Amino acid sequence: MKQNKNYGIQTFFISIIGIVVVLYILKTLQHIFLPLIIAYFFVLVFMPINRFLSSKKIPISIATIFNLSIISVLIWGLISIIISSAAQFAEALPIYEKKFALVFAQYGKIFNLKEEEVSGYIFNRDNISQIFGGVFSSTMSFISAVFLILFYFIFLNTGYDRVLEVVKEKYSGLDDSRLEKRIKDIPAKIQSYIITKIFISLLTAMIIGIILYVFDVDFIVIWIVLTFLLNFIPNFGSIIAVILPMLTLFLQFNSISKAVLFAVFASVIQNIIGNYVEPKIMGNKLGLNPLFILFSLLIWGYIWGLAGMFLAIPIMAVIKILITDSDSETLTFISKLIS
Template identity: 35%
Template sequence: MNSGDNNKFLNIVAGLFLAGFSVYVLKELSSILIPFVMAIFIAFAFQPFYNLMLKKKIPSFLAITVILLIIIIIANIAGVFIVTGANSFADNFKLYEEKLIGIFNSVIISLDLSAEEASNFYNSLKISNLLKNESVTNFITGILTGFAGVFGDFILILFYVIFILSEFTSIKERVSRAFSKEKADKVSFTLDKIFEDVRTYITWKIILSLILGVLSGLVLFLFGSDFYFLWGFLIFLMHFIPSIGALIAIAFPSITMFLQFDNIFTPLIATIILIVLQNVIGNIIEPKVLGDNLNLSPLLLLLSLFMGGYIWGIIGMILSVPIVSIIKIIIKNFDSSKNIAILMSYKEEIIIENQTKN
């Protein structure tokens, strides 16, 4: 083995070690990093409003105070509705259990099965496992528990938001002091482009997810669905997970509606409307608004979901795709890393087109 091969081998080993060490650090420091990542999303979402207040000559500390008050009010209102909906879902689970048993008995009667055949059919469908509260509510509980942990770190998140918003106003000044004018202009231009792209992605992703959650919750409310606010919140969260999230988000309210109503048409129409909303916002509006930032390799999306779930649990799965999208936004703004952005993409020609423009 020559020196060139040795160097390649050492680089591979070093890369694998660094990747493994990074995963270990991310997992061990999750209690610090999850609130920090949440704070980044919140800060970027509120940055346009923050900049607007600064332009109106409102002092920075007062502008940040107003934003913190808005965040606290929104979090408290959402928290009350979510906790109420989750408790109501747990309290009424017995009713859905009885309804499911009734449906099972109707199927047995219609099939005219013997007692032994009915027992075998019952066991093959694993109805007993399905009817356990822990099994049915495990996913929802995981999400709510994860966000309860985030709300438990609410003060830490607010603390991070204060400093991140403050950084937005001071970073250009520090760049101008650190570099020559020509170099500072280039660095400032690149930072402005990155911040603008990241802000656009985060803001529109949150807005579109919120619109989808509100419209879906409104549809469920108009159709008389139980726990419409809880399902609307779940749909809002699951929209951050491509494809799989949409299936999960629609499945829970649809199943509960089929168990809730005696007729099949009400839940069926509601489900169709939810699917239409998901497709219109997720497959038509969102690609037009976010463009290349959604152009990620399906394999990369799958790996990011698995890694996010392994490192940070349910919250990690929700945050993983936005984080990967932001990483791609950052690296495609540097000539030295544009090739990596191309490898991360599903449609290579889009990034190549941007590369020639830059």
């Protein structure tokens, strides 16, 4: 009995060390693993389309070219928005510098702040150059990562079905009902989550866009796109998507009441869609504990930054599916813990 207890403790600590080592490797080699994970999720998203094309006797190579065309158009659109956004901000900078001076003259004394110091820091040309330099550097890194994602996608997309066949053949002599269920569950649940999330994010972005238009907020296209993207990050994303245009509105019109009114309307919409509409449509498809969702956001955000926060939920859903109904008591316990 004592020996079994000691063995259990040893297994627990070895597992913890193993997890830490794996996370360290994922963080250190993120330039390899992150594009691979993104490419895998692209494969899952395009799987229904490819299944349909396959039923029409269209080769997977042609389907892959079609998939790549769609991905390329989406990425080109995103890069175009980033570039045009940087140009708009640069053009509007002198105007907002003057507006900031007016707002600061009115409210700065309340917080005992000196205008020269704050304004000099925010609108310092060196700081702005560093920001735009960082944006440019990030954009170039993003573009280089895109090529790696597309490279991985080609091989994953063309070889995915063959890998599944080999795995099924390997375990065909065993009780493979659980394996079969996992193979079906991972694509089905991730596809359902991503497609539903895209619909929910589009709906949110459209309604927020209408509110932005009514309030005549500057950079409306930027905020709509940002709202759509940030809605993929649970909890934190929707908060940021409200705060940024609210601050812009405050500077634009020098009106606290208008900024607060916008924040109220936008927050109400975010809450209605996030707490009522989304659960009705999505249900509990992934079956993840809300506390564990927060924990996974922090972990994957630390490992892979913003991209990790976008991928946190799908990654944890895959892990949950893989360890559910495991013969290991430890994995079964973890599965129940995160459910």
